[in-house]
Amino acid sequence: MSGQATPELAQIELEIGGMTCASCAATVERKLNKLDGVEAAVNYATEKARVQAPLGIDPAVLIAEVExxxxxATLPRQAPGATAAAGDESGETADPELVSLRQRLIGSIWLSVPVILMAMIPALQFPYWQWLSLTLASPVIVWAAWPFHRAAWINLKHGNATMDTLVSVGTGAAYLWSLYALFFGHAGEPGMTHGFDFSLQPSDGAGNIYLEVAAGVTMFLLAGRYFEKRSKRQAGAALRALLQLGAKEVSVLRGGEVRLPIEELMVGDEFVVRPGEKIATDGVIVDGHSAIDASMLTGESVPVEAGPGESVAGGTVSTSGRLVVRATRVGSDTQLAQMAKMVEDAQSGKAEVQRLADRVSGVFVPIVIAIAIVTFAAWMLTGNSFATAMTAAVAVLIIACPCALGLATPTALLVGTGRGAQLGVLIKGPEILESTRRVDMIVLDKTGTVTTGKMTLTDVIVAEGTDRAQLLRLVGAVEQASEHPIAQAIARGAAGELGIPTSELPAVESFTNTAGKGVTGVVEGTAVLVGRQSLLDDWSVAEHxxxxxxxxxxxxxxRTAVFAA
Known part of the structure; x- marks a missing residue:
C-alpha cells in the first residue's frame, strides 16, 4: 500500500510593516493561513512573518494577501547572516518611526502632566481651569495620538479591530464627551471643580470632563510604545554585533594579491591572512602555520595551533603567522552567519506563553467593545439617562485600552535572546528560553565561559640552581618579541614580578618563531628557548x-605549561 507523498515546502520570510500591536499580528497570521497549503507565524516583536508554503509559490501572492x-509586506532586503553591514548602530537617528515616537512622547509629557495635576489636585483648580485643560489636552489627543487614530482607521476600512481601535475609541470618546460637557453641559461654568472622591455616585456625566484620562492614557501608551521600539532595536543590535565580528575586506590571490570587499569572495578562492587579522571566511589552510584565536566561536581563550589541511572558521583571528586559506563556505553558509541566523530564528519564533498571549490578544478587542455595548444597553434598560449610560460605556473603553498583554511577552523574549547573544550565550529558540524556569543545574564545559578569556602567568617552577629573577628576565625578553597570546601573558607576568614595565625588558637578538613549537633568541649573550618539548628536542635539550x-x-x-631553557 502506498501513501500519498508529502508536498515539498518552501521557507519564506516577509518583513511586515504597519503593525502596532499583537492583534495586528494575529490578523495578518489568520489571513495568510487561509491560503491553501500555507502555514504562517507572524511575530509582532520582530515584525516578521515566517511562512511555509508549497514549493514554487510566488512570494507576490503572500505579499498581496498581507496588503x-x-x-x-516585503521580502528581506538582505539574507539572514549576510556579512554586509548589518545596519546603523547609531540608534534612533536611523529610525524615523522611533524619532517620531520620541517627539510625540516629549510633547505629550509637557502638555499632559499639567492637565493631570489640575484634575487630581482640587487646590490647582482656579476659575476656568477646565478651559486651560482643553487647550493643553487637545494637541495630545489629536496630534500625539495620531498614530493610534490612523491605525484604527486603516483597520476599520479592512474590517479589523486591534488595540489601536480601543485606544482611538477610548481616548476619542473621552475627548468628545469632555467637549459635550464643556459646551453643552455645565462643566464649562466658572468655578467648576473635580473633587477627589473614592465613593461611587451615579450622575449624567454632563458636569465632568475626562481630558486628563484621554491625555494621560495617550502619554503612557506612547511611552510604552517608544520603549518597546527601543528595546526591539537594541535586541536587533545583537545580530549586528555578531555580523560585525566578520572581516569586511580580504586579500585574495588572483594573479597577485588583490584587496576586495568580503562580498566578492567566492568558494575556491585563496586568500591571505596576516598575523593579527581576522580570517575572512570558512576555509582550509593551504600554506602557513598559526595559532588561531577562536574564542569568539568556542569560548576557548587559548589559541589553537593550525597548519596546512586544517579547517578554520571565518571571524577567528590568526595570532602568530601568515596563512594562505582556500575558501570553502562564503556568505550565509559560514559558521558565523549560521550563528547569527540561530539568534534571528530564536527571536522570530514563538514560545508557548507567547502563543497564549497572541490568542488572548486576538479576541481581546472585540470582547471589550462588546462589553462596552452591553454596558451601555444595561444602563439604558435599567431606566438611566442616555448621558449616564454613555458615561459607563466610555469608562469601559478607557479602562481597557492601555493593554500591554500583546506586547510584553514577545518583547521580553526578543530582549532576552538578544541580550544573551551580546553576552556570548546563543539561545536556539524561545521555547528553550522559556524552559529555563525548570533548570536546577548548569554545566559549563568551556574555558573562557566563566573566565575572563585573558591568559595570565600563574606558576614559575625553576630547576635547582636556577636564579628565578634571571630566568624571568631572559624568558620575558624573548616572549615579548612574539605576538602569541601565551607569549604576551608570560612577558607581562615576568615584567610584573620583576617590578618593571615590559618595555624595560632586555632586547632580544636573532629572534626566531618556529610555528607550532615556540621561539628562540639571544638575550644579553645567552641563548634562550621557550616552547613545547618538541622545540627542546630539536635543540637536543635533555628532558628534566x-x-x-x-x-x-x-x-x-x-593550565597550559611551556618549557624554557
Whole structure:
C-alpha cells in the first residue's frame, strides 16, 4: 500500500510593516493561513512573518494577501547572516518611526502632566481651569495620538479591530464627551471643580470632563510604545554585533594579491591572512602555520595551533603567522552567519506563553467593545439617562485600552535572546528560553565561559640552581618579541614580578618563531628557548624528570605549561 507523498515546502520570510500591536499580528497570521497549503507565524516583536508554503509559490501572492489586511509586506532586503553591514548602530537617528515616537512622547509629557495635576489636585483648580485643560489636552489627543487614530482607521476600512481601535475609541470618546460637557453641559461654568472622591455616585456625566484620562492614557501608551521600539532595536543590535565580528575586506590571490570587499569572495578562492587579522571566511589552510584565536566561536581563550589541511572558521583571528586559506563556505553558509541566523530564528519564533498571549490578544478587542455595548444597553434598560449610560460605556473603553498583554511577552523574549547573544550565550529558540524556569543545574564545559578569556602567568617552577629573577628576565625578553597570546601573558607576568614595565625588558637578538613549537633568541649573550618539548628536542635539550612531573600536574589542573631553557 502506498501513501500519498508529502508536498515539498518552501521557507519564506516577509518583513511586515504597519503593525502596532499583537492583534495586528494575529490578523495578518489568520489571513495568510487561509491560503491553501500555507502555514504562517507572524511575530509582532520582530515584525516578521515566517511562512511555509508549497514549493514554487510566488512570494507576490503572500505579499498581496498581507496588503489586503491593510499592512505592508516585503521580502528581506538582505539574507539572514549576510556579512554586509548589518545596519546603523547609531540608534534612533536611523529610525524615523522611533524619532517620531520620541517627539510625540516629549510633547505629550509637557502638555499632559499639567492637565493631570489640575484634575487630581482640587487646590490647582482656579476659575476656568477646565478651559486651560482643553487647550493643553487637545494637541495630545489629536496630534500625539495620531498614530493610534490612523491605525484604527486603516483597520476599520479592512474590517479589523486591534488595540489601536480601543485606544482611538477610548481616548476619542473621552475627548468628545469632555467637549459635550464643556459646551453643552455645565462643566464649562466658572468655578467648576473635580473633587477627589473614592465613593461611587451615579450622575449624567454632563458636569465632568475626562481630558486628563484621554491625555494621560495617550502619554503612557506612547511611552510604552517608544520603549518597546527601543528595546526591539537594541535586541536587533545583537545580530549586528555578531555580523560585525566578520572581516569586511580580504586579500585574495588572483594573479597577485588583490584587496576586495568580503562580498566578492567566492568558494575556491585563496586568500591571505596576516598575523593579527581576522580570517575572512570558512576555509582550509593551504600554506602557513598559526595559532588561531577562536574564542569568539568556542569560548576557548587559548589559541589553537593550525597548519596546512586544517579547517578554520571565518571571524577567528590568526595570532602568530601568515596563512594562505582556500575558501570553502562564503556568505550565509559560514559558521558565523549560521550563528547569527540561530539568534534571528530564536527571536522570530514563538514560545508557548507567547502563543497564549497572541490568542488572548486576538479576541481581546472585540470582547471589550462588546462589553462596552452591553454596558451601555444595561444602563439604558435599567431606566438611566442616555448621558449616564454613555458615561459607563466610555469608562469601559478607557479602562481597557492601555493593554500591554500583546506586547510584553514577545518583547521580553526578543530582549532576552538578544541580550544573551551580546553576552556570548546563543539561545536556539524561545521555547528553550522559556524552559529555563525548570533548570536546577548548569554545566559549563568551556574555558573562557566563566573566565575572563585573558591568559595570565600563574606558576614559575625553576630547576635547582636556577636564579628565578634571571630566568624571568631572559624568558620575558624573548616572549615579548612574539605576538602569541601565551607569549604576551608570560612577558607581562615576568615584567610584573620583576617590578618593571615590559618595555624595560632586555632586547632580544636573532629572534626566531618556529610555528607550532615556540621561539628562540639571544638575550644579553645567552641563548634562550621557550616552547613545547618538541622545540627542546630539536635543540637536543635533555628532558628534566622534575619538570615533566610539574608539567603533568599543571595540565591536570587545567593550565597550559611551556618549557624554557
Amino acid at each position: 489586503k489586511t491593510g499592512y505592508t 624528570p622534575g619538570m615533566q612531573r610539574a608539567k603533568a600536574e599543571l595540565e591536570q589542573a587545567g
